[in-house]
Amino acid sequence: MQLDLVGKRALVTGSSSGIGRMIALHLAAEGVEVIVHGRDAARTLRTAEEIRATGGVSSEVMGDLMDGDAAKAVVDQVLAQGGVDILVNNAGGRYGGWARSGWLGTSDENWIATYKQNVISTVTLIDGLVPVMIQRGWGRVVQIASAVALHQPPNFPDYQAAKAAEINLSRSLSRGMAGTGVTSNAISAGIIHTPGSDAEIAGIAQEAGLGTNWRDHEREIALKIFRQTAGRIGRAEDIAAAVCFLASPRADFISGINLVVDGGM
Structure with a gap:
């Protein structure tokens, strides 16, 4: 299927490695100019250079999205390049790492910081970059959520709740942008193998x-x-393929959904 993405510009947060890196590579292969984002300069540059080495167009932007000022600086840098047509909010994770903890072992600090890491950072980018999409009459916002927001295993409750909030805000955003030509969708990823x-x-x-x-x-x-x-087991390519479709003009009639990519879990 021809996705008609040539000439579009995208920001993929957290694209220096893992799922984000694969999303960036796949979008670039479809002809999208990709702004690679990360916190590690060497890894971020490596992904951007990988895109350029295969004939794609790419640039880099650095910043810790948990830091409000740094997140706004990322927005300013992207706007200085003319904004984007596609925003993929992939960056996230769990504050403090992935040591297993149940409900009674999760600190207030974890709850607040994990929410900030996944939700507040996403909202900052939406607030900063979506108005340009609305002015142009076309755009795509894709949140990378998680299937644990739906299955609720007895671990990582702070992360589950944050990802559920991402799904909720994605649906709300789609209604807030009704009739603008900008869509908002979420992808809930299952067990995905990455390094x-x-x-x-x-x-x-x-x-x-x-x-x-x-x-x-x-x-x-x-x-x-x-x-x-x-x-x-799922591969990063599975999520990247879903992003490419939702980001394309072929998905004009799809907004406000949560696409579950979890192997039928």
């Missing part, structure tokens, strides 16, 4: 008595442990 999640998946396999080389048992892990209907 950053490799150790966690290996640990889950080991706990299940399957050894540390989870790839030898990927189908069993997907179907029996993660209870998916797809017999493999």
Whole structure:
């Protein structure tokens, strides 16, 4: 399918590695000029150079989006380049890391900081960049949420709630932009293998008595442990493909949805 994305400009937050990096590469392959964002200068530059090495157009912008002033500086830099047609809010995570904790072990600090890391940073970018899209009469906003916002396992409650808020704000934003030509959608990602999640998946396999080389048992892990209907673990490419479609003119009639990409979990 021809997605008609050539000549569009996109900002993908958190695109120096992982899912964000793959989203940036896929959009660039569709002819999008991609602004790569990150906090680590070397990794951010590496992704941008990877795009340019394959004939794509890319630039870099740095900033810790949890810092309000830094987030606004990112907005100012993007606006100085003419703004964007596509905003992919991929940056996020859990404050303090991924050590397992239940409801009673999650501090107030974690609740507040995780919400800020996932939601407030997203709102800052929307407030700063969407008005230009509305003026032009066309734009796409895509939030990368998580399937844990829907399944609610008994871990990471602060992260689950923050991702649920992202889904909620994405739907509300779609109605707030009614008739403008700008759409807003969320993607809830399931278990996705990236270099950053490799150790966690290996640990889950080991706990299940399957050894540390989870790839030898990927189908069993997907179907029996993660209870998916797809017999493999997700890849960053799966999320990137969904983003490319929702970001394209082909998705003009889709707004306010939460697209669940979780292998049928």
